[in-house]
Amino acid sequence: MAQSQRSSDSIRSLADMTIVDTDSHVTETLEDLIPYVERQNPGVVRFLKNAADARRDVYSATRATAAFSQTPGPLDGQESGSDDLVHSQVREPSVKIELMEQFDIDYSILSPGLNLNLATVNHDSTAVAIAQAYNSWLTDTFLDAHDGFRATAIVAHQKPAKAAEEIDRMASEDDIVGVQLPGSGLVPPAGHTWYDPIYEAAEDHGLPIVMHSGNNGASAVFPIQRQWAETFLEDHAFTFPVESMWHLISLVCQGVPERFPDLEFVLQECGIEWLPWLMWRLDDHYLQNSQDVPMLRRMPSEYIKEQFYITSQPLGHTERNDHLASIVEMAGGAETLLFAMDHPHPDFDTPEELYNPLCAGLDGDSIGGIMGETALELFDI
Amino acid sequence: MCGRHKVTDEAAIADPGERVLTEVKGVEIAVFNVDGDYHALANFCPHQSGPLCEGPTQGRVTVDDDLEWAYDDEERNVVCPWHGWIFDVTTGTNIDAEQYTVPTYDIEVEDGEVFIVI
Ligand code: FES
Numbered sequence: 001m002a003q004s005q006r007s008s009d010s011i012r013s014l015a016d017m018t019i020v021d022t023d024s025h026v027t028e029t030l031e032d033l034i035p036y037v038e039r040q041n042p043g044v045v046r047f048l049k050n051a052a053d054a055r056r057d058v059y060s061a062t063r064a065t066a067a068f069s070q071t072p073g074p075l076d077g078q079e080s081g082s083d084d085l086v087h088s089q090v091r092e093p094s095v096k097i098e099l100m101e102q103f104d105i106d107y108s109i110l111s112p113g114l115n116l117n118l119a120t121v122n123h124d125s126t127a128v129a130i131a132q133a134y135n136s137w138l139t140d141t142f143l144d145a146h147d148g149f150r151a152t153a154i155v156a157h158q159k160p161a162k163a164a165e166e167i168d169r170m171a172s173e174d175d176i177v178g179v180q181l182p183g184s185g186l187v188p189p190a191g192h193t194w195y196d197p198i199y200e201a202a203e204d205h206g207l208p209i210v211m212h213s214g215n216n217g218a219s220a221v222f223p224i225q226r227q228w229a230e231t232f233l234e235d236h237a238f239t240f241p242v243e244s245m246w247h248l249i250s251l252v253c254q255g256v257p258e259r260f261p262d263l264e265f266v267l268q269e270c271g272i273e274w275l276p277w278l279m280w281r282l283d284d285h286y287l288q289n290s291q292d293v294p295m296l297r298r299m300p301s302e303y304i305k306e307q308f309y310i311t312s313q314p315l316g317h318t319e320r321n322d323h324l325a326s327i328v329e330m331a332g333g334a335e336t337l338l339f340a341m342d343h344p345h346p347d348f349d350t351p352e353e354l355y356n357p358l359c360a361g362l363d364g365d366s367i368g369g370i371m372g373e374t375a376l377e378l379f380d381i
Numbered sequence: 382m383c384g385r386h387k388v389t390d391e392a393a394i395a396d397p398g399e400r401v402l403t404e405v406k407g408v409e410i411a412v413f414n415v416d417g418d419y420h421a422l423a424n425f426c427p428h429q430s431g432p433l434c435e436g437p438t439q440g441r442v443t444v445d446d447d448l449e450w451a452y453d454d455e456e457r458n459v460v461c462p463w464h465g466w467i468f469d470v471t472t473g474t475n476i477d478a479e480q481y482t483v484p485t486y487d488i489e490v491e492d493g494e495v496f497i498v499i
Contacts, residue, residue: 257446287428288465290477294442294450299478 012364020375023340024108038131061216093145110151127156152180164201171205177379185217192255244270256293276330311340323360334369421486431463
């Protein structure tokens, strides 16, 4: 009997693909960073040393209720902390390397943990000092420890000129592949000219701006919602996507893609399923209100498809795999979507969690792009 | 159907900014005077079929080389009265998305009378 033939160039297995995890957290503590602050910015180190509770005394990071309270392990107000591999603290490389081996991850783009809240630091010079300390600690602790480690360097938006200097400093590190401008609690929204020095420096160095969503800084951005969200679940469900929508709308409508045509953006951990809807909505608004945004020369969705990327985790729970595949295709497929795992947070996704539903509707090349090849190109790996 | 159809006496649209709306063989058509030149356009919006040519004409907000706001005051654009889509009267093209166009028609003027060729 003749064997049925599958089109060989359209079917590829996950094992054949390069997998890039585009949102892989470390879990730095102030204790890790204080020696660096002491060396680099001795004037502000007392603010850190005097802090009884970093999230309250240095950052303004709050939660409605404890995070992921059903997940086993001593969470202690943090997203991670138990001993099992998927939830372990990541303050040194071995845990991350073990995880990458277990899940066949080729490259991990390291993101901050505590400093996802950097935008909530009230004292501007402290924010700058923490950013410099984190970047130095990350470089010393992780970047030479594994060939697959790459990272974003974080910047403090509180002082844009200093942030640009920090980009200049970190861009010489080969393994720094992006600039992390934490989205949580970031005010004003990302399209404001306040951020121009940061965007200019990133564009000059060919580094994308990476913005991680979060709920901890929501009191700055959505104070009413934050006050009235009674549980972690409802706060988390709302803030991550809505915060990114806010920044994305601002970036596009304030003409940042026109002002910085070679600059690319990555939105992390905000969900992907809303992106097609937002593109349709923005295009509809644009056609009816284009005189509000004269700097735009094209439809908003065109800028989004060309200059923006979005990371996959956490995927929504769908009853049918083909529904997710359709949404991904509508969002731009491999032009837009990047696989992300989000280790060691309890809502992490394995590579199969994304790969399997994509097989219900996308060809092998598109899936290969999403699982890693698009990221290789974007981050120049 | 093909042929030349009188739309109006030239005197009725002699001044820039004026327009006449008429119907030719069941098709609603407007003739606009833009800066002394005549342009004919179907009174139909490709968005949701609104009466495009009944909307106001205007220039357009633009930006200079530094991306500061400016205004091009040549009133060559018609704004659909239903949801505000904007078309360049001289080309029939949506000023924001060139894939959306409205039929345009040739104009002839003879002895003080304006005709469209359809
Ligand atoms: S029908 Fe013309 S703008 Fe909607």
